[in-house]
Amino acid sequence: MAAPFVTRTYTPIEWDALTGRTRILCYVHGEGPGSAWARDVKPGHECDVFGPRSSIDPHPASGPLAVFGDETSIGLGYALSGRYPTRSAALHFELDDTEAGKHVLKHLDLSGVALFEKRTDDAHVEQMAAALPSLVAAGASFVFAGKAATVQRLRQSLKQLDVTTPRITTKAYWAPGRVGLD
Numbered sequence: 623m624a625a626p627f628v629t630r631t632y633t634p635i636e637w638d639a640l641t642g643r644t645r646i647l648c649y650v651h652g653e654g655p656g657s658a659w660a661r662d663v664k665p666g667h668e669c670d671v672f673g674p675r676s677s678i679d680p681h682p683a684s685g686p687l688a689v690f691g692d693e694t695s696i697g698l699g700y701a702l703s704g705r706y707p708t709r710s711a712a713l714h715f716e717l718d719d720t721e722a723g724k725h726v727l728k729h730l731d732l733s734g735v736a737l738f739e740k741r742t743d744d745a746h747v748e749q750m751a752a753a754l755p756s757l758v759a760a761g762a763s764f765v766f767a768g769k770a771a772t773v774q775r776l777r778q779s780l781k782q783l784d785v786t787t788p789r790i791t792t793k794a795y796w797a798p799g800r801v802g803l804d
Contacts, residue, residue, distance in 0.1 A: 633698045651718075764776075
């Protein structure tokens with residue numbers, strides 16, 4: 623970022639240490655430092671990049687993978703699908719604009735993704751939670767990322783289904799009114 627000590631974490635969708643090339647997928651929302659950087663960065667701009675590090679590592683290493691998130695988590699879903707190609711991946715995203723989301727998913731060649739149009743009353747989160755029981759029965763490991771309140775609600779829904787902590791990985795990327803969660 624342009625200011626000292628202002629950093630953001632992004633999931634690389636491509637990382638090639640030999641060529642020094644990386645690609646990230648950003649979603650610009652709000653007016654925080656990460657959104658400003660993503661909106662203003664241009665080819666040729668310099669920035670310090672380090673990584674990648676494995677902050678989200680779903681376990682166990684076999685069985686289906688279920689990723690739930692929002693626009694800020696699409697890159698994570700893409701990266702995990704590529705990292706674990708032998709595991710089936712069920713991707714579920716809450717989006718402000720599902721048509722724009724479909725365009726991004728098509729560009730990334732991600733298919734079979736469940737999209738949920740965000741509602742101001744968050745009723746769509748209950749629709750997302752309705753997908754959990756069948757994934758639990760299939761032995762899935764779960765990754766919840768994105769909006770903190772959604773991550774918390776889905777995690778609570780899994781706890782009510784008696785899913786053990788080793789099968790759940792969470793990463794809250796943002797919360798309304800908060801800056802710098804990750």
